[in-house]
Amino acid sequence: MMEVIYILPLLFLVACALTAVLMKDLLGATIILGAYSLIMAVVWTMLNAVDVAFTEASVGAGITTVLMVAALSRTVRGEYEPAHEARGWKRKRFSITKVSGFFVVVLTAAAMIYGTMDMPDFGDPNAPANLHVARRYIEESRHETGVPNFVTAVLASYRGYDTLGETTVIFTAGMSVILLLRRIRRE
Amino acid sequence: MKEHIVIRTVSRLLIPFIQLFALYVIAHGDISPGGGFQGGVIIGASVILYVISFGMEDGRRRVSESISDFMNSAGVFLFAGIGVLCILAGGAYLEYTAFAGKAAHGEHAEHALHLASHLGIYGIEIGVGITVAAVMMTIFFETARHEDD
Known part of the structure; x- marks a missing residue:
């Protein structure tokens, strides 16, 4: 019975992804991607990664959707179909592009599924990722930093440089947007 | 969507609580999920909600360009x-x-x-929150279509 609860959101994710790809209305596809992220947040919560779930819900479902809608407000709502206007050889070329794109997706998916075969079981204490510094973080971070949530301890204390780098990346993104898109009023 | 009274009323009611929750998320990053990044995103989202329901000009009156630009760099500066x-x-x-x-x-x-x-840790979380909030609203302010376009 419990398996159904785990499998249901994953099936829903596949359904969302397929609908978003096949939909012609770009605004609808954007909203469906937001729903996709929200279900992804549920999946993260089921995997006990609450911090990741929080980020997914706020960034993936919230901000990304809003920014896509903002970008759509400057373009058109429907998908552009060049194949309708093209004739003859050009038209054939568009369908070749579509089919080859599909094959690339299928090949990538096959490679990824092949890659997961060798993955250790979920939560395996002897998995390589859990043997290196993870144990130290779990056992010592409370004592060393005084912070109960060791995700925060890792982000803010042990990996403070990385977080500074990330913040700088976000800052740079904001600056680039201002430089590229802001219309300077010349008086 | 400036003319929709339902959207305006609901967002006027919700935005203070959204921002309060964002501050809670930043302040409790050390004991519960969340932290500066998530809290900052929520603050940015609350401003974006305001802009969506009240319009770009009204939003810029609340958070002017100079304030959001200052916050952009102030967060990183606080961190560093x-x-x-x-x-x-x-x-x-x-x-x-x-x-x-x-x-x-x-x-x-x-x-x-x-x-x-x-x-x-509190200091850098606040710094991250300020920068992330400012960048999120800046990106929205600059990408979304203005009324005079």
């Missing part, structure tokens, strides 16, 4: 500045326990070290 303060206090860059100073070897050494590290 705390690192420099750690050096001035005698530790390595971003080594928050340096703030404890002489108390690190005193009677309540562990307490002092934890307090110092808490202070540093």
Whole structure:
């Protein structure tokens, strides 16, 4: 019975992804991607990664959707179909592009599924990722930093440089947007 | 969507609570999920909600360009500045326990070290939150279509 609860959101994710790809209305596809992220947040919560779930819900479902809608407000709502206007050889070329794109997706998916075969079981204490510094973080971070949530301890204390780098990346993104898109009023 | 009374009323009711929740998320990053990044995103989202329901000009009246630009860099500056303060206090860059100073070897050494590290972590979380919030609203303000386009 419990398996159904785990499998249901994953099936829903596949359904969302397929609908978003096949939909012609770009605004609808954007909203469906937001729903996709929200279900992804549920999946993260089921995997006990609450911090990741929080980020997914706020960034993936919230901000990304809003920014896509903002970008759509400057373009058109429907998908552009060049194949309708093209004739003859050009038209054939568009369908070749579509089919080859599909094959690339299928090949990538096959490679990824092949890659997961060798993955250790979920939560395996002897998995390589859990043997290196993870144990130290779990056992010592409370004592060393005084912070109960060791995700925060890792982000803010042990990996403070990385977080500074990330913040700088976000800052740079904001600056680039201002430089590229802001219309300077010349008086 | 400026003319929709339902959207305006609901967002006027919700935005204070969204922002309060964002501050909670930033302040409780050390004991519960979340932290500066998520809290900052929520603050940015609350401003975006305001702009969507009241329009771009009204939004810019609340958060002017100079304020959001200042917040953009102020967060990173706070983060990096705390690192420099750690050096001035005698530790390595971003080594928050340096703030404890002489108390690190005193009677309540562990307490002092934890307090110092808490202070540093709070500081950088606030810095991350300020920058992330400002960048999120900036991107929205600059990409979304203006009324006069």
